[in-house]
Amino acid sequence: MTDAAEAEAFPLNIMHFARILRFAGLPLGSGKIITAIKALQFIDISRRDDFYWGLYSVFVERHSQSELFRIAFDHFWRSADSANANPMSTIDTIKDEAKVHHKDPLPQRLSAAFASDYLSDLKTNKDPEIVHDATETWSSEERLKVMDFDSMTVEEFRQARRLIGKLKLPIKAIPTRRFRRRKGGRRIDMRATLRGMVRDAGAIDLRRKQRVVRHPPLVVLCDVSGSMQSYSRMLLYFLHAVTNARDRVCTFVFGTRLTNITHQLTHRDPDESLKRVGLAVKDWSGGTRIGHALGDFNRLWSRRVLSQGAVVMLITDGLDRDGGEGLVKEMERLQRSCRRLIWLNPLLRYDRFQPKSAGIRAMLPFVDDFKPVHNLSSLEDLATAFSRLNAGALWPGNAEVPRC
Amino acid sequence: MKDVTLVNLPESIDEVDLLLKRGGYISNRALSTAVYLALKIQRPLFLEGEAGVGKTELAKVLSEMLDRDLLRLQCYEGLDVASAVYEWNYPRQMLAIRLAEASGKTKEAELSQDIYGSDYLIKRPLLLALETHTAGSPVLLIDELDRTDEPFEAYLLEVLSENQITIPEVGTIRANQPPLVVITSNRTREIHDALKRRCLYHWLDYPSVTREREILKAKVPDAGEILSAQVVSFVQQLRGYELFKPPGIAETIDWTNALLTLNRSELDTVTIEETLGAVLKYQDDIVKVRDGLAEETLQMPKVVLK
Numbered sequence: 001m002t003d004a005a006e007a008e009a010f011p012l013n014i015m016h017f018a019r020i021l022r023f024a025g026l027p028l029g030s031g032k033i034i035t036a037i038k039a040l041q042f043i044d045i046s047r048r049d050d051f052y053w054g055l056y057s058v059f060v061e062r063h064s065q066s067e068l069f070r071i072a073f074d075h076f077w078r079s080a081d082s083a084n085a086n087p088m089s090t091i092d093t094i095k096d097e098a099k100v101h102h103k104d105p106l107p108q109r110l111s112a113a114f115a116s117d118y119l120s121d122l123k124t125n126k127d128p129e130i131v132h133d134a135t136e137t138w139s140s141e142e143r144l145k146v147m148d149f150d151s152m153t154v155e156e157f158r159q160a161r162r163l164i165g166k167l168k169l170p171i172k173a174i175p176t177r178r179f180r181r182r183k184g185g186r187r188i189d190m191r192a193t194l195r196g197m198v199r200d201a202g203a204i205d206l207r208r209k210q211r212v213v214r215h216p217p218l219v220v221l222c223d224v225s226g227s228m229q230s231y232s233r234m235l236l237y238f239l240h241a242v243t244n245a246r247d248r249v250c251t252f253v254f255g256t257r258l259t260n261i262t263h264q265l266t267h268r269d270p271d272e273s274l275k276r277v278g279l280a281v282k283d284w285s286g287g288t289r290i291g292h293a294l295g296d297f298n299r300l301w302s303r304r305v306l307s308q309g310a311v312v313m314l315i316t317d318g319l320d321r322d323g324g325e326g327l328v329k330e331m332e333r334l335q336r337s338c339r340r341l342i343w344l345n346p347l348l349r350y351d352r353f354q355p356k357s358a359g360i361r362a363m364l365p366f367v368d369d370f371k372p373v374h375n376l377s378s379l380e381d382l383a384t385a386f387s388r389l390n391a392g393a394l395w396p397g398n399a400e401v402p403r404c
Numbered sequence: 405m406k407d408v409t410l411v412n413l414p415e416s417i418d419e420v421d422l423l424l425k426r427g428g429y430i431s432n433r434a435l436s437t438a439v440y441l442a443l444k445i446q447r448p449l450f451l452e453g454e455a456g457v458g459k460t461e462l463a464k465v466l467s468e469m470l471d472r473d474l475l476r477l478q479c480y481e482g483l484d485v486a487s488a489v490y491e492w493n494y495p496r497q498m499l500a501i502r503l504a505e506a507s508g509k510t511k512e513a514e515l516s517q518d519i520y521g522s523d524y525l526i527k528r529p530l531l532l533a534l535e536t537h538t539a540g541s542p543v544l545l546i547d548e549l550d551r552t553d554e555p556f557e558a559y560l561l562e563v564l565s566e567n568q569i570t571i572p573e574v575g576t577i578r579a580n581q582p583p584l585v586v587i588t589s590n591r592t593r594e595i596h597d598a599l600k601r602r603c604l605y606h607w608l609d610y611p612s613v614t615r616e617r618e619i620l621k622a623k624v625p626d627a628g629e630i631l632s633a634q635v636v637s638f639v640q641q642l643r644g645y646e647l648f649k650p651p652g653i654a655e656t657i658d659w660t661n662a663l664l665t666l667n668r669s670e671l672d673t674v675t676i677e678e679t680l681g682a683v684l685k686y687q688d689d690i691v692k693v694r695d696g697l698a699e700e701t702l703q704m705p706k707v708v709l710k
Contacts, residue, residue, distance in 0.1 A: 027601075
């Protein structure tokens, strides 16, 4: 290939690569592509690692994207490590090579990206035979059970909307260190006062300000194991509503393992959200290993999501396959790392509940609020149950919110 | 007066490597690439990683080796414009107004020109970073950004993308030379994409054995070969041991220093147990490692010197 052709192909290839990443879910705007092309002018792209890390620092925004980037890079720029090709070869070659060499199976998102129409259109000789099978991927091997939820009925949808309107989570707002101008506030807003003094030629008219109050972040840990099966669909609609109605909500589900579903739940459409959750969670209606799941949460997530004084809501029946093994330690750690630990137990169908199971006994000493909820059969019930929770009890000693 | 000849910015990734090394910071190719690009295309460098892997240190070494001022903004929840950017000196303003009154100068325009002058402005790190520095644009370290809250992040957007700050009473202040910005985060929460988009991202991982040995050599030159090899090997083992808080490089250095203070030239089980507090900071972890040592699921490092 001539130099001129290479110079032309190169930025195009960067763009194709970026589009593949974008298709696979990385948030890449055209601004980033321009930055990347600019950045690569300063880099010796014949050195593969420099080229890699240069693109990495522009395209990757969070650690979790690193792996996807690595695989996409390896596939897309595969030709770069064979002797006769370089990063400037044409998109056709790159794409063909990506298809032929199948060392790592591509993650579903990437294989879909490589197989997408967008790239096929670019090919001069279309080759419809080579289509990546998006179903046969690494994740499907692991999936123990995929949940297929019924979509919401019209009635349920209406209920859900109503629920959000009146839902009051039992969590009080707490004062932040920020202030807002407000008449009758407890503090003097010096800046506004002085501006007033300048205007009014020295007459002092004190302006006031008051602390802004805000809900603490909420982290929900929800059990989706076999014993909770009858509730999971409804709970998920509920979690979807909560996650979307407020900021700073993180949602996890667990059975035998822990899955962060916050991202899946942020899709506005509840059915679409649940579909995604159904695919992401791999341990539907299996056993429960609460201690194990909480241990994972403590180790991998607690520092990331509990840092700003979060309230944790644990939704589980407390029936543990491991018989409460390791649960005490993890519950203790969890309680110490959050502002408040609320346990919502939905399996208490009868009133005379006694904490007999080992799991429940292990957990009870460490929760700040134990909230049994009876007769849950609809979203409506859940909303009512929540509204009944006494919000006042959520401050130690029933104290008022500190005065600001 | 300070010498105004500027230290040249590195012209290649290898030069970045060397520059950092002279400052006692052992980098790797990935990190050096990110630093080089940040300097070259003048983007903030966003460093994320576990505590104690050398995020803050990088900014310090950069400022030292490039002979630039280091402006450090330590973030905390509720950090506001008054402590990050600027504040008016209210008592002085108040006095000025009173004085003006006494001397009969009460025209609003004159008065506001007076009391909103630079004499009354208290500058904080972000504003200072945008000023012209004779010794070249400073290194601005925004440390532990994850500790602050979203409103402050949103404010940073203007500063980072436009290199300007708007003060309502004065107008817009723009930097002639953008500062070298290093942002660090311990990932105790995710930083908003809008901010990350404006930066070059780098995830700082725990170092490899070889790199950690080099770091230790640079930071604790007095430590013997055997001791440092053992320490590094043991710490690397701990990182794969599912601890609540695996030790960072900072802990490796601390521990080696502690061992030197105790005049130890080799590790043994007793020494490890006695000094575990320099490496692990959670009781659960300490207990777990003690048990591991007793049950020999954790191996005492055997070191063969070449």
